[in-house]
Amino acid sequence: xxxxxxQELYEQEEDTQKGRFLTFALxxxxxxxxxxxxxxxxxxxxxxxxxxxxxxxxxxxxxxxKIIPVMDVRLRxxxxxxxxxxxxxxxxxxxxxxxxxxxxxxxxxxxxxxxxEIVVPPEVGKxxxxxxxxxxxxxxxxxxxxxxxxxxxxxxxxxxxxxQ
Numbered sequence: 001x002x003x004x005x006x007q008e009l010y011e012q013e014e015d016t017q018k019g020r021f022l023t024f025a026l027x028x029x030x031x032x033x034x035x036x037x038x039x040x041x042x043x044x045x046x047x048x049x050x051x052x053x054x055x056x057x058x059x060x061x062x063x064x065x066k067i068i069p070v071m072d073v074r075l076r077x078x079x080x081x082x083x084x085x086x087x088x089x090x091x092x093x094x095x096x097x098x099x100x101x102x103x104x105x106x107x108x109x110x111x112x113x114x115x116x117e118i119v120v121p122p123e124v125g126k127x128x129x130x131x132x133x134x135x136x137x138x139x140x141x142x143x144x145x146x147x148x149x150x151x152x153x154x155x156x157x158x159x160x161x162x163x164q
Contacts, residue, residue: 019115021136022091023108023143026074027082030108032136032143039092039099041107044084045070054156061090061101068092069160070101076151077131095148096157111138118145 021032022041042063047070049059056075060067070090074082082105090101113136121132121144133147152160 020110020112021143021145022110024089024091024104025106025108026077026079026104030141030143031073031104032111032113032145033091033093033102033148034145035110037093037095037148039094042090042092042101043086044088044090044103053159057156057160058103063092063101066099068099068101070103071151072103074103074105093148095152098152098157098160100152100160102151111136111143113138113143113145
């Protein structure tokens with residue numbers, strides 16, 4: 001009985017999160033990430049570098065006793081590094097049972113984008129859109145909607161699991 005109630009509550013929670021995206025900026029581009037992946041948003045923290053990680057994995061942070069690797073999304077997307085400032089945030093998300101912090105320029109807002117307003121990204125070159133799940137249309141703007149599952153490869157998830 002209690003199990004079915006919990007399942008129903010979980011499904012209701014998923015319904016309220018469906019179509020909701022946390023939007024953020026990287027330079028002049030706007031991105032969105034499904035709210036269901038987001039654990040929390042924090043300011044930039046002191047980062048401890050870990051040797052032999054890819055350049056875009058800046059290191060680890062200690063978040064209330066939990067060790068979390070942090071990825072600079074600018075570097076992951078092959079954009080130039082930008083000094084962190086008071087607008088720089090870390091979005092803590094869960095990917096494949098690993099918590100990771102995404103360092104972004106600034107958080108914008110939480111938006112509801114109906115499925116009818118989301119289109120598949122155009123095929124340009126090969127592999128250029130591997131991190132983009134869709135393009136959300138909001139008024140005159142567009143938001144590049146990230147596919148959290150593709151931000152890290154299986155090997156990267158495994159190596160990050162080893163440092164947590």
